[in-house]
Amino acid sequence: MKRHLAITLACLLIAAEAKAQTTEAVLDSVQRTAFQFFWNEANPANGLIRDRSQPGSPASIAAVGFGLSALTVGIDHGWITHEQGRDRVRTTLETIWNYPQGNAASGSIG
Secondary structure, three states: OOHHHHHHHHHHHHHHHHHHHHHHHHHHHHHHHHHHHHHHOOOOOOOOEOOOOOOOOEEEEHHHHHHHHHHHHHHOOOOOOHHHHHHHHHHHHHHHHHOOOOOOOOOEOO
16 A cells, blocks of 8 residues: 555656646747747847738837847847847847937838
8 A cells, every 4th residue: 555655656746747847848938939039020230120020010119128028038048148138139229219209100210
């Protein structure tokens, strides 16, 4: 009886550990996929990020905000270097600071 109980407990512990590893793997995959979207959809010349991955989709401040936040995750996981993240943040903020502001359909941001 004791042996059966010990084997059952060992199996439960192994299953719990496997589930935790699976959960971590899924979370890592979701984080990396989300990070890659914002990294790949950003215009490296100005740091602005398209709202959708469809060609011709406009950039949005919401996508830029999520993209800036995603940089910290990318750095933390080692998917990009601190310098790459810093450069992307600087480019994005300089673009927002320096480009004309307005509500025109083109030629301005913000």
